[in-house]
Amino acid sequence: MPLTGQSSSDRLQSWSTHGIKSTDQFAYFREAICRAFTNLAPEKPASIDFPATLEHIRIGCGALNRLAYKNYVVHRSLPKAASTSARCFYLNLKLAGDCNIRLADRELRQDSGQIALFDSARGFAIEHKKSSSFGVASLQIPTEALNQRLSTPDDVLPTRISDDPVLGPLIAMSMKTLNLNAARMAEIDSVKLFDVLLDLVALSYSRREYRGVRETSSIAHATTLAVHQAIETRIRKPGLQVSDIAASVGISERYVHMLLAKNGTTFSDHLMQRRLEGIAADLRDPKNASRDIGSIAFDWGFAELSHFSRRFKQRFGVRPRDWRG
Structure with a gap:
């Protein structure tokens, strides 16, 4: 069936299975998620009906995708990863429910409120556990946008960034602020916040993996933003x-x-x-x-x-x- 999304602005597209025939809901969602993300393969759930919504918000060269859905498993196999030219990173904020992110060499558990970073070039499977509802805000980051912030770019291993005892709270505050306001902020402001968030993520990943990171004044700006947000x-x-x-x-x-x-x-x-x-x-x-x-x-x-x-x-x-x- 043809896929049509609703646009409330030139930066925002949204899809919903509401009003779609029950037997067609999952196929509709699968096509929407592959359009908003990149060559993913969600497994069909056991039930026929599949209530789900998806919002795609452009942020400069990146994007924020917000999903609300029921229990399912999504794969990105190595062949699919290798066949896709648009490699990127995902920074996922779990809004509801919990899941396991499985890769060949490691597995991450992600609970509600936690933030995980992983590379689309690596094959992975995201398995959502049984719950009444799930939600995720996923920041889609062009590879070069993150690599250029690392003095020694390398394969980025899946990491639960929110675990960082120093930068984790700042990353969470920035990510939540972007998630709540990206659609109504001026694009230039959302891009600035996007860049600040990437600076923090790069610094956090470098600290955890003992790699170098270029110095940036954006860390102080991000902390100031977090202070102002906490006051508000x-x-x-x-x-x-x-x-x-x-x-x-x-x-x-x-x-x-x-x-x-x-x-x-x-x-x-x-x-x-x-x-x-x-x-x-x-x-x-x-x-x-x-x-x-x-x-x-x-x-x-x-x-x-x-x-x-x-x-x-x-x-x-x-x-x-x-x-x-």
Whole structure:
């Protein structure tokens, strides 16, 4: 049957077996996954129906593929790998369920939340274990894009990158941010984040395999991104401390202060700025017209109304009730 994907933009294509005849669902999905990825061979499941969705988001020379599906096994045999000119790496973030990645010389278990790197030039089989649902965000990386970041490029062995005690949290934060925002970010921004993520992956792989990696300032940029993201996700928490952010990112409190200082700010100033901006937006939002100003301020982490009102006027030049209009 002909394969047609739905496009919500020139960068995004999506496929779903919803509405497809049950007996045709797996064939439809198999054709979609081979189009979005490269010459894979998923095994047909025992059941007839196969609910699944797939999104393909272009990111410069790479792509992000998001899949949600039920239990199945996918193969990429050595003959298929050898016959494909478009070699690439896959960086897979498991969103739901768990699986085993089997290769000739090793096997990796990947649970939900873990990130694994492997080379499409190697034959492999991904076996998903019995569960109600599975999901994966797979970053498709052109071979040269990763190899050029390694001072001694070589065959990349399958590696659970998220296990890295130093860089793992940064890689996870960057990968999750890209997965959540790639479709709505400007492409130039998604490409920048993509490059930062590859810098981190290259450094992590080099540390694990005792190979060299070219120095790059992107590591500091990626860490700064992780710090900002950690603040954003906790910004409404009363009494938020720099120690909370340092622990979530996996770095020292001193390093958090240093990174923010490079951007000309401090932790307390940045937190105050972002909270006031959030409150200002909420006050102008018609959906909040009936909400008390104090309630909005408390919702953004302020503990004292007088302190909030004073800082709001310092920032915007008017009292909160005058800002609301």
